[in-house]
Amino acid sequence: MTSLEGDYMPHNVQRFGSVTVARARRSVDLKQLFEDPLLKTDTIVIKPNWVGTDRSYGFTECDALRMLLEALDHRIVVTESYNLGRGPPDSGMKFTVDGQEVNWRWLFMGKGWKWLEKNPGWDWFREGGHWDLIRKHDKWFLDEYGFTDLFNEHGVEYVNVTEEVWQGRVTDPREIKNAVENKFLPVFKEELCGCIPKKLYELRGATFISFAKLKKPYKDIVSFTLKNFFGLLPDPLRAWWHQWFDSSLVNTIKIYSSLFNVYGICEGIHYVPWWEKNKKILKDLGIVAFGRHLVSVDAVLCGLVGVDLEKVSYIKVAEETFGAYDRRHVEEAKAAGADWFPS
Numbered sequence: 001m002t003s004l005e006g007d008y009m010p011h012n013v014q015r016f017g018s019v020t021v022a023r024a025r026r027s028v029d030l031k032q033l034f035e036d037p038l039l040k041t042d043t044i045v046i047k048p049n050w051v052g053t054d055r056s057y058g059f060t061e062c063d064a065l066r067m068l069l070e071a072l073d074h075r076i077v078v079t080e081s082y083n084l085g086r087g088p089p090d091s092g093m094k095f096t097v098d099g100q101e102v103n104w105r106w107l108f109m110g111k112g113w114k115w116l117e118k119n120p121g122w123d124w125f126r127e128g129g130h131w132d133l134i135r136k137h138d139k140w141f142l143d144e145y146g147f148t149d150l151f152n153e154h155g156v157e158y159v160n161v162t163e164e165v166w167q168g169r170v171t172d173p174r175e176i177k178n179a180v181e182n183k184f185l186p187v188f189k190e191e192l193c194g195c196i197p198k199k200l201y202e203l204r205g206a207t208f209i210s211f212a213k214l215k216k217p218y219k220d221i222v223s224f225t226l227k228n229f230f231g232l233l234p235d236p237l238r239a240w241w242h243q244w245f246d247s248s249l250v251n252t253i254k255i256y257s258s259l260f261n262v263y264g265i266c267e268g269i270h271y272v273p274w275w276e277k278n279k280k281i282l283k284d285l286g287i288v289a290f291g292r293h294l295v296s297v298d299a300v301l302c303g304l305v306g307v308d309l310e311k312v313s314y315i316k317v318a319e320e321t322f323g324a325y326d327r328r329h330v331e332e333a334k335a336a337g338a339d340w341f342p343s
Contacts, residue, residue: 014336016329019291019300021340024269027070030288034071038261038292043075043206045260049213049228052085053141056280058213058273062146067269068211069154076154079200082162082236084108087137093130104130107237116239125236126166134236135163157199164197165234171201179204179258184321187251188244195234196255208260210294214268214287214301216341218275220311224298225264226318229253246314250321253294257322264294266301287340294318299325303333304340 013022013033024030034040046068048060055061069076084092084104092104097115106112125131138160142148151158164170173193180187187193212228229252233241241248256262268287273280289304291297295318302309309315309330319325 014340016300016303016333017296017326018293019289019297019329021287021289021300021304021333023286024067024288025286027067030067030071031073033288033290036263036292038207038263039072039209041074041207041261043077043203044072045077045079045200045203045206045208046211047079047209047228047232048211049223049231050080050086050141051083051231053087053145054085055271055282056273058215058271060211060213060267061270062150064267064269065147065211066150068209068265068267069150069156077157077159077200077203078151079159079161079197079232081160081231081234082134082138083231084134084236086141087134088140093128093133095124095128095130107239113237113239116237117243120235120240122166122235131166159197159199161195161197161200161232162234162236164199165195169198170194171196171198175201176255176258180254183258184254187254188247189251192233192248192251192255195232196259201259204259206260207263208256209263209265212264212266214266214272214285214289216272216274216305217302217307218280220307222298222302222307222312222315224266224301225294226253226298226314229256232256246317249314250317253318254321261292262294263290263292264297265290266297285341293323293325295322296325296329299330300333303330304337306334306337 013020020033022033024033048065050059052059084107094101094103102112107116176193176196210225210228212225215223227249230238230249232252235241266289268285270284272283272285274283289297289301295315298315299309302312
């Protein structure tokens with residue numbers, strides 16, 4: 001293990017092939033670490049992990065995003081989609097399904113989830129007043145957690161994928177299809193090609209950062225830089241896409257990799273959910289992992305936190321499309337895990 005030293009408290013750095021793992025507490029730490037030219041382009045698009053507002057589950061906090069913005073110091077566009085779980089602690093609007101009155105919370109349950117699997121359309125949501133409410137919830141989230149002020153301070157443009165798609169402000173799907181097929185095999189469902197906002201397509205060629213949240217997996221359930229792309233599907237709940245989760249995820253990444261220079265950063269700077277003795281706690285680890293090859297970034301992280309990669313099926317699928325990770329580096333990460341995550 002090596003360390004970088006400057007005129008501030010040094011932090012540890014370890015490299016596993018193309019993947020860097022380091023301790024970072026301030027933006028100056030990140031700025032010194034970010035040597036890759038992809039992180040110095042004029043425009044950078046950032047996809048945070050805003051799955052919800054529960055810190056015990058883990059989401060990109062304002063302090064972590066602020067550190068990243070200050071370290072990059074470029075024109076920044078932040079993009080995310082709507083999520084029914086990202087709002088004030090209420091149950092959402094009521095609606096009727098098969099004669100039964102239910103609310104948004106019902107959709108997270110077994111019967112509600114299965115109903116969404118069989119009913120992929122969201123016309124009922126857009127036309128029944130729910131759209132206005134989820135729009136207000138999104139504004140509440142940005143205001144409540146400090147993102148509105150942060151974006152104003154740094155001149156950040158926010159692009160909500162769901163809003164753009166539902167407003168019809170999308171790129172011609174044929175353009176997306178052609179872009180993908182110039183680099184990869186065709187997407188497995190052409191509906192995916194109709195989910196790219198014009199505002200993002202206009203930035204093609206820029207660096208696109210998957211800014212994921214580090215979480216200690218429970219029962220080998222992994223959510224790092226690759227899985228973060230699943231949040232770019234416009235559905236406020238993605239039950240229908242979950243039926244083909246691996247393919248839905250990898251094909252979404254294929255699309256964005258066809259348009260942008262994709263980069264992965266997984267942060268565990270503050271409020272990291274951690275499992276110990278089957279209990280979830282929060283830790284302040286000050287850790288960040290990053291690299292161009294997202295498969296390798298996530299594989300190294302799996303090694304560090306002790307996850308059996310054979311049980312993470314979407315990483316296997318991603319390898320087939322984006323190239324394999326180096327098994328030696330994962331073994332090195334396993335050996336270093338206790339250094340980074342002491343018990």
